[in-house]
Amino acid sequence: MEGFVNINGLDFSPQVCEHICTVISNESVNDQYKQLVLAAPEPALQAEPGQFFHLLCPQHDDLTPFLRRPMSVYRIDQDNNRLYFLYKITGAGTAAMSTLQPGDSFNVFGPLGRGFWLKPAWQNLLVVARGVGLATLAPLAQIAHREGRRLFAICSARSPEYLLSVEYFRELGARVHCVTDSDGSSNVPAVEKLIRDLIEQQGIDALFTCGSNRLLKLLQKLGREYNLPGEIALEQQMACGLGMCYCCVRTFVRDGKRVDLRVCKEGPVFDLQEAIAW
Ligand SMILES: Cc1cc2nc3c(=O)[nH]c(=O)nc-3n(C[C@H](O)[C@H](O)[C@H](O)COP(=O)(O)OP(=O)(O)OC[C@H]3O[C@@H](n4cnc5c(N)ncnc54)[C@H](O)[C@@H]3O)c2cc1C
Ligand code: FES
Structure with missing residues (x-):
């Protein structure tokens, strides 16, 4: 090529x-x-x-x-x-x-690997992540800031001292909601309500997440219900990182068929609905 x-x-x-x-x-x-x-x-x-x-x-x-x-x-x-x-x-x-x-x-x-791919129509982005997953999603805030897109972030952690990237997201103009296990605000029903409110009131048009199975399932459900596209960054143990050893293969559903893809080469970012919760 x-x-x-x-x-x-x-x-x-x-x-x-x-x-x-x-x-x-x-x-x-x-x-x-x-x-x-x-x-x-x-x-x-x-x-x-x-x-x-x-x-x-x-x-x-x-x-x-x-x-x-x-x-x-x-x-x-x-x-x-x-x-x-x-x-x-x-x-x-x-x-x-x-x-x-x-x-x-x-x-x-x-x-x-293949990073996030933002379609021009996606002007109101919602990032939902927990722990170190926020490290992977933080560059989206840089892009959103540079391209004049609005970014909303739900940052989740065990307790407030483990909330990451909040100031960095805010510096880049993101509207940040912090949720934690310690005050119960990170439980699934509470996060679901927060996401629904953001979708309905802010016109969110794409969803992004990383790492958490719980968040993947929730975003897939809401993505289907509101007909919203989205992407997920996956983490998988890797050896070569180049696509040669196939140790990072996971199964996805693409066009109704199960396909095995390398997270290091075809990912680590995949379509939200193609990922299979684990
Ligand atoms: C594309 C990608 C991006 C990543 N980005 C970040 C990041 O920004 N910040 C960060 O802290 N970590 C990130 N990780 C995870 C990071 O690669 C692992 O935490 C690291 O390789 C662990 O190495 P270790 O030698 O410290 O621990 P190890 O001794 O290798 O592993 C410690 C524990 O972590 C588990 N583990 C190891 N590697 C992974 C993995 N890749 N996915 C899930 N569990 C794993 C092991 O099963 C074991 O239980 C990313 C992983 C991938 C695939
Ligand atoms: S790590 Fe070797 S193919 Fe992905």
Whole structure:
């Protein structure tokens, strides 16, 4: 394919390669999440919302992550050549990432996958996500701000200290509703009422979510009822991240048929109604 680079028989856009970045900061957001800021070369900054990088996490004492780890782009600052990741420390790879210090080099491969695809008619976007899923959806706020689309965000978390990205969404003009388990506002009936109100009063015309099975089922139901399109960013354990090993395959329903697709290559963003709740 013209204009594309071929890696082991698969076509990728030319900016897909290893980028050696420099760590600017790597600070805690709360006791579970950290934000990594990298100085990145220009091609890496061409990543689109919903795309991800495959990160070569450092080997550190007893932390020896073997494979790269996939991570969505949280934010891109093209004016200052900065690439942001927001991550939860869950195992060896992310624990090793948390040891990165300003000035360290960090090898990221990408940008990979198919990101969000916003149709021009989608002018009023609703993002509903929980925990680190908000990291994946945050770049939608950047796009909405740049293109003059309205964005509404429902940010969900266990308790207020784990609410992520709220200020970032607000800075970009989003109208944010916070819900938490601690005060009961994140339970399904309460969130459903909030979404229904937003759809009916604000003319929402597309729905976006990430990661949570509960939210996927709810948005699929409301999407069908109100005839609204939408997209979901899925997370799946990955090895190659390139489409070669097939370890990230999930089953979807497309045109009434069950199809197996690679989350790293055909996704990680998929049509909301095609995803199968797990
Ligand atoms: C496209 C994509 C984007 C992602 N974006 C982010 C992000 O922005 N921020 C973030 O914190 N995390 C994100 N993740 C999840 C992240 O890749 C995993 O948390 C990470 O790979 C875990 O590595 P580890 O070595 O720290 O933990 P491991 O020891 O590998 O795993 C710890 C636990 O997490 C589970 N796990 C590992 N990888 C995944 C995965 N990919 N999906 C679901 N469960 C997993 C394991 O089963 C295990 O229970 C993303 C994943 C994908 C596929
Ligand atoms: S991770 Fe290898 S095909 Fe998706």
